[in-house]
Amino acid sequence: MAGAMESEEQARIRFQLELEFVQCLANPNYLNFLAQRGYLQEKPFVNYLKYLLYWKDPEYAKYLKYPQSLHMLELLQYEHFRKELVNAQCAKFIDEQQLLHWQHYSRKRMRMQQALAEQQQSNAAPK
C-alpha cells in the first residue's frame, strides 16, 4: 500500500528529515518532551517508530553520526519504556548514564596514560 508517488527530491528531503529525527531520539530530554506532550501514546507515532527501524540496516546506519539513537529507537518499541519517559527523573537518569558511558573511553585512556607514565617514571628512576 504505497502512498502517493513522491518525487525524488521529496524523497531525498524525507531522507534528511528522517535521518535527523532518528538521531534526535538519542536526546533523552527530547524524548521526555515528546512523552509529556503525549506523542508517544499515539498509534500513528508508534507505527512511525516501527517504520524507522530501517535505520538498523548497515546501508542506512552508516549515515548515523550518533549511533546511540538506534538503541533508543529499539527501546522505544516497548510500550513500558514509552510510558516511563513521561517522568523527568527517568530522562535525567538516562542522560546521566549516557554521559558516563560517553566518558568511559576517555577515562580509560587517561588511566592507561597515567599507568604508562608511572611505569616510565619507575623505569627511568633507578639509575
Add this chain to the structure above:
Amino acid sequence: MAVSERSTKEGLLSVLDDVEVLSRELIEMLAISRNQKLPQPGEESQILELLVQRDGEFQELMKVAQEQGKVHQEMQLLEKEVEKRDSDIQQLQKQLKEAEHILATAVYQAKEKLKSIEKARKGSISSEEIIKYAHRISASNAVCAPLTWVPGDPRRPYPTDLEMRGGLLGQMSNLPTSGVNGHLPGDALAAGRLPDVLTPQYLWQSSDMSMNMLPPNHSNHFMLEPPGHNKENEDDVEAMSTDSSSSSSDSD
C-alpha cells in the same frame, strides 16, 4: 449319489463304510451258507459286484486324493515363497523409510546451512567501511567524550537543542514560541551566535554524503496497523488472547 459335491474325505469315508457293510453282509452270508443251503443264489454275486464297484470307486477316490495332496503341497510351497517375498518387501520398506528419513535430515541441515550462509553474506560489511565509519563517529566526539570535557561543557553524545533546531527538521517545522531564548533558529544561525564549538565539523545531517540515498517507501497512513505483531505489550497480547478464549468457551 451326488459324489462330486462332497469332499474327497467324505467320499472316501462313505465308500469305506459301504465296503465295510458289504463285506460284513458277505461274511454273514458265507457264515449262514455254511450251515444251510443258499436261499438266494444271486445275492452273493450281487454283493460281490457291489463290493467290486465300491472298491473301484475307492481306488478312484484315492487317486483323486493323491492328486489333491500334490496340489496341496505345491500350495504350501507357494505360500512359503509368498511369505518370503512379503518379508523381503517389508525389509525394503523399512530401508526405504530409513533412507528417506536420512535424506530429509540431510536436506534440512543443508537448508539451514544455506540460510546461515545467506545471513552471513547479508551481514558482511567490508572492513574498510567499518573503519571509516568508526573514524567518523569517534572523530566527531559522538561516541567518545572529548578529552577536555568537563561538566559545564555543552557538548553531548546526542544532538543538542541548538543542533536540532539548526537542522533541516528544525527549519521545516514552525517553532513560534519554543525557540532558544525566544529566537527562531534561522536568526541564531544568521546572527552567528552559535559558538564555534557547536558548529559541527561533520554535519550530522550528512547532506553531502547522502545525495543519492532514499528512504524506504511507506504508506502515508501510519494510522493503520503495521504488518506483523508489535513488540509492545506482549503481555497484553497474551491477556487479550486468553480473554478471547474464555469468551469463545462461553459461547460454546
